[in-house]
Amino acid sequence: MERSLRTSDGESEIELSSKKKRVLATGKRKTSKARVVVSEGKGRIRVNSVPIHLIEPFLVREKIIEPFMLATDYKDKVDISIKTNGGGVIGQAEAARMGIAQGLVKFTRSKRLRNKYIEYDRTMLAGDARRKESKKFGGPGARRRKQKSYR
Numbered sequence: 001m002e003r004s005l006r007t008s009d010g011e012s013e014i015e016l017s018s019k020k021k022r023v024l025a026t027g028k029r030k031t032s033k034a035r036v037v038v039s040e041g042k043g044r045i046r047v048n049s050v051p052i053h054l055i056e057p058f059l060v061r062e063k064i065i066e067p068f069m070l071a072t073d074y075k076d077k078v079d080i081s082i083k084t085n086g087g088g089v090i091g092q093a094e095a096a097r098m099g100i101a102q103g104l105v106k107f108t109r110s111k112r113l114r115n116k117y118i119e120y121d122r123t124m125l126a127g128d129a130r131r132k133e134s135k136k137f138g139g140p141g142a143r144r145r146k147q148k149s150y151r
Contacts, residue, residue, distance in 0.1 A: 020039050023103050026099055028127055029091045029092075030087050032091035035099065036103045040078065042079065043077070044079045044080070045079075059090075063093040064096045066124075074108055105125065
């Protein structure tokens with residue numbers, strides 16, 4: 001999408017290129033957070049500036065690209081950049097997965113894609129509210145207590 005501006009003399013033109021369409025989305029899982037930028041492109045995915053095919057272990061990579069695989073119509077039309085922090089490897093992968101799904105729905109504004117994600121797995125768009133229970137007195141954790149001895 002390029003626009004041209006004409007100066008007052010009407011002869012010379014200045015070419016201006018408009019910015020690419022970009023959408024920002026976030027995903028959260030446990031204590032992990034992922035910021036996802038979906039922009040027009042060729043189908044590249046980067047996680048913390050690393051191409052997706054270099055991400056190990058395999059299960060994490062598959063979890064991250066899962067929403068991308070369901071959106072087959074938009075596979076080669078968008079680039080996805082993900083920045084994750086906090087939590088563990090799987091938590092970060094699931095946060096990134098949620099962010100990608102939300103970002104693609106925002107980018108495409110497609111109700112069909114949204115319904116496809118919800119039908120496949122609701123946690124792609126809606127977060128999991130479960131959190132760690134807080135520690136209480138009298139023991140090392142939330143529920144465990146010191147062992148009682150009767151003798």
